[in-house]
Amino acid sequence: xxxxxxxxxxxxxxxxxxxxxxxxxxxxxxxxxxxxxxxxxxxxxxxxxxxxxxxxxxxxxxxxxxxxxxxxxxxxxxxxxxxxxxxxxxxxxxxxxxxxxxxxxxxxxxxxxxxxxxxxxxxxxxxxxxxxxxxxxxxxxxxxxxxxxxxxxxxxxxxxxxxxxxxxxxxxxxxxxxxxxxxxxxxxxxxxxxxxxxxxxxxxxx
Amino acid sequence: xxxxxxxxxxxxxxxxxxxxxxxxxxxxxxxxxxxxxxxxxxxxxxxxxxxxxxxxxxxxxxxxxxxxxxxxxxxxxxxxxxxxxxxxxxxxxxxxxxxxxxxxxxxxxxxxxxxxxxxxxxxxxxxxxxxxxxxxxxxxxxxxxxxxxxxxxxxxxxxxxxxxxxxxxxxxxxxxxxxxxxxxxxxxxxx
Numbered sequence: 505x506x507x508x509x510x511x512x513x514x515x516x517x518x519x520x521x522x523x524x525x526x527x528x529x530x531x532x533x534x535x536x537x538x539x540x541x542x543x544x545x546x547x548x549x550x551x552x553x554x555x556x557x558x559x560x561x562x563x564x565x566x567x568x569x570x571x572x573x574x575x576x577x578x579x580x581x582x583x584x585x586x587x588x589x590x591x592x593x594x595x596x597x598x599x600x601x602x603x604x605x606x607x608x609x610x611x612x613x614x615x616x617x618x619x620x621x622x623x624x625x626x627x628x629x630x631x632x633x634x635x636x637x638x639x640x641x642x643x644x645x646x647x648x649x650x651x652x653x654x655x656x657x658x659x660x661x662x663x664x665x666x667x668x669x670x671x672x673x674x675x676x677x678x679x680x681x682x683x684x685x686x687x688x689x690x691x692x693x694x695x696x697x698x699x700x701x702x703x704x705x706x707x708x709x710x
Numbered sequence: 711x712x713x714x715x716x717x718x719x720x721x722x723x724x725x726x727x728x729x730x731x732x733x734x735x736x737x738x739x740x741x742x743x744x745x746x747x748x749x750x751x752x753x754x755x756x757x758x759x760x761x762x763x764x765x766x767x768x769x770x771x772x773x774x775x776x777x778x779x780x781x782x783x784x785x786x787x788x789x790x791x792x793x794x795x796x797x798x799x800x801x802x803x804x805x806x807x808x809x810x811x812x813x814x815x816x817x818x819x820x821x822x823x824x825x826x827x828x829x830x831x832x833x834x835x836x837x838x839x840x841x842x843x844x845x846x847x848x849x850x851x852x853x854x855x856x857x858x859x860x861x862x863x864x865x866x867x868x869x870x871x872x873x874x875x876x877x878x879x880x881x882x883x884x885x886x887x888x889x890x891x892x893x894x895x896x897x898x899x900x901x
């Protein structure tokens with residue numbers, strides 16, 4: 505089936521008007537050289553932020569080639585698996601001052617890793633309330649969410665859905681330090697923080 | 711305009727001249743290496759850009775921008791990264807940016823033309839239909855499909871390029887294929 509699909513895509517580009525790679529390279533060297541010079545001139549100035557930001561996104565997240573600059577906003581497992589933030593919470597995850605947090609474990613996380621994260625959270629004075637969502641619970645919720653797309657549900661097995669800890673912070677201002685500590689733990693894949701009112705479900709996700 | 715070649719100011723001693731020659735040699739080597747990379751990667755990259763945006767001119771432009779950005783950081787890119795994967799990531803970021811900038815004013819895509827009955831795979835109708843159907847997907851789903859199925863990258867590679875997990879790639883693929891199938895008919899994927 506993949507081979508057939510590949511053929512479909514190949515056919516879709518058969519009207520390619522063509523372009524000379526040598527010319528592309530020359531133009532890129534000219535324009536890229538301009539970018540280099542501009543960047544050197546502006547080194548340190550915030551004006552280069554556009555270029556630097558792109559490179560940070562490119563290098564920071566996975567290819568790890570840009571040592572400076574902040575990593576780009578990570579695309580989250582949560583964004584695809586569970587696009588619904590609780591309606592009363594901030595729709596976009598926040599970097600700081602989150603009141604509610606979901607910690608997603610990698611699908612490869614082991615039992616000891618899960619227990620270690622759970623134990624750390626239970627003993628953490630920054631955590632006001634804590635819940636755990638198992639793979640089965642995640643699967644139920646996922647099925648309900650995508651009930652109108654049975655094909656899609658069919659294509660996903662429970663083992664692909666992440667387990668997660670959901671929690672409410674005692675003090676949102678502690679969120680940054682909190683993330684740093686837990687992001688380093690084995691088995692943790694993604695941490696998503698949101699700003700929620702007290703009435704929201706714990707963790708800020710439905 | 712800052713582009714003009716400046717003639718090196720005459721300086722006492724041979725060291726600066728030697729240093730300048732060294733620099734020129736480095737640039738010549740860099741350009742040669744970069745050109746070889748562009749020649750190996752340009753066609754595939756431009757075609758992927760086309761599948762993302764449905765417009766050969768724009769695809770050419772995006773390709774050009776991608777390579778210019780890569781040249782600007784080539785010394786860093788060539789050591790320790792996979793330039794091929796890097797180019798995909800730069801391209802997709804450009805596409806995502808473009809989409810964001812345009813989304814306010816973007817004209818809603820015209821309705822898909824009715825699929826002509828009995829159109830054989832590979833007829834112009836189906837060829838256009840695939841590109842049109844791709845355009846109805848979210849840009850993220852389209853990116854996954856193009857990298858995964860037009861370029862034949864593994865799930866892991868696509869995940870690395872897009873900075874998401876493998877399961878996200880699998881889910882987006884499944885969702886996107888289901889959508890294509892519903893637009894183009896069952897035999898699109900099975901045939």
